Structure formats: C-alpha cells, structure tokens
Amino acid sequence: MPIIVNLDVMLARRKVRSKELADVVGITEQNISLLKSGKVKGVRFETLERICAYLDCQPGDILEYQPEAEALKQKSPAR
Amino acid sequence: MPFADASDQSATMPEVDLRWTAALMCALTAAGGAIAGLLLAWVWLWPSHVELYVLPQLGVPKMIASLDGWTRLSGFLASMLPVSVLLFALYQAFELFYGYRLGRIFTFQAPTRLRRIGFCMVALGLLRPLTHTALALILTANAPPGQRMLSIALSLDDYMIAFFGGLVLAISHVMVAATKLAEDHSKII
Numbered sequence: 001m002p003i004i005v006n007l008d009v010m011l012a013r014r015k016v017r018s019k020e021l022a023d024v025v026g027i028t029e030q031n032i033s034l035l036k037s038g039k040v041k042g043v044r045f046e047t048l049e050r051i052c053a054y055l056d057c058q059p060g061d062i063l064e065y066q067p068e069a070e071a072l073k074q075k076s077p078a079r
Numbered sequence: 080m081p082f083a084d085a086s087d088q089s090a091t092m093p094e095v096d097l098r099w100t101a102a103l104m105c106a107l108t109a110a111g112g113a114i115a116g117l118l119l120a121w122v123w124l125w126p127s128h129v130e131l132y133v134l135p136q137l138g139v140p141k142m143i144a145s146l147d148g149w150t151r152l153s154g155f156l157a158s159m160l161p162v163s164v165l166l167f168a169l170y171q172a173f174e175l176f177y178g179y180r181l182g183r184i185f186t187f188q189a190p191t192r193l194r195r196i197g198f199c200m201v202a203l204g205l206l207r208p209l210t211h212t213a214l215a216l217i218l219t220a221n222a223p224p225g226q227r228m229l230s231i232a233l234s235l236d237d238y239m240i241a242f243f244g245g246l247v248l249a250i251s252h253v254m255v256a257a258t259k260l261a262e263d264h265s266k267i268i
Contacts, residue, residue, distance in 0.1 A: 042267040
C-alpha cells in the first residue's frame, strides 16, 4: 500500500498512548490499532483533524506517500 | 483538549424501532409456521374437514372421493410438500429478523437468507399446481375405473408467487453489493 501511516511514531514522540488518543478522538482503540498498521480503507477528515489537533502535528507527519518501485519506474520519467 | 465522545453507546430511536419490528416479525413468522403445520394436520385428520375444505378446491365430487385413513395420510404428505417449502421460507425469515434484532443488518447472511426465501417462493409457485394434481389423483385413486380424476390447475396466484420470488432474488442480489459497500464503509474511520 503506497500510503504509509506513521501514527505510532507520532504517538511515541508525544508520549501518548493509543487508548488515550482513542478516547479523545472518539474512535475505538481497535480502530487506532488498525490505523497504525495501515489496515483501514480510509480516514475521515474529521478524524484526521482531531488526531492532528491532539498530537499537535500536520497530516503529513502521520501520513506518508511511498510509491511502489514498479510504479515509480513507469510513471516518473522526470525523476 | 478532549473532544466530545462520538461513540454513544445508547440505542437511537430508529434502532429501537427496528428491534421492536424485528421482534414482532420473529413472533409472527414462528406463529405462522406453527399455524400452517397445525392447520394442515387439522384439515386432514377428519374426513369432514377434507370434504369441506379440500374437495371443493380441487373440484373433486364427494361421491368419488376416498376419505379413508391411508388416503388422508397420503393427502397430508402430498400437501406437506409445499408446506415444507413454506416452513423453510418462514424459518429463513425468522433467522433474518432475529439477526436484525441483534443489529446484524449488513451482514452476508442476510442476503443469503433473502435468496433462500426467493427460491422458496419460486418453488412454491411451481409446486402448488403439482400438488393440486397429486391430491386429485390421491383422492380419486380408489374410485371405480372411469371415475378417477386428473386435474391440472394453473392460477394467477401461482404465477404471482413465483414472480415475487424472482423479485426477492433480485433484491437479495442487490443486497450482496450493498453489504460489500457497508463493509468497505466500516473500514473508513
């Protein structure tokens, strides 16, 4: 999956536990775990806003785009 | 700053309504199945009931109909064929509404049960004329040669039951797609 979720890194930096974030954001701890492991289909803007507000970070600190190697070779001739 | 808890545990009004409706339908389908079986047994148990309710429907005159115990047992078993299909359909409906009562609305079991109900309705539409013919043969099997009856009856009711069964099958097909969408949606947090 080209979208990498770095939520665990941000949680460690801010010294916030998953359960605490789940309670504050209003989603279950299980969903936080799924988000950390990148096993969700999508994230609502509202959820992302709450996470960023609580962790005092930008969406780019949590989400990262890493294209797969084959796609990079075919689609990025300018690089 | 903590946000308001978005995961409200209390059931909303529509959920309460749904559970009540589902509970009512569970009771109705169970009662319907019990009544269908008991009614059938009640009709075939007594010759007078067969004379009153079955013969006129089949168009079999009383004078040539045989109403002894074995004939009535055979008639009961022949009648049980469409009734068994009906009971199976009612059982699927019961399980469907029981699932709804537990909040299991968008699961893959629901369209499966709907599909089975649809197949049962189509089967009923086909079985009813066949049962009609079988019953006429059974009830006149002991009549003297030349007086036995072969009755073939096709009615609009049978066609409509099969047609609506087809509609239910189409709806169940759409529900499979809807369930997949709901499952995808649940993975968006």
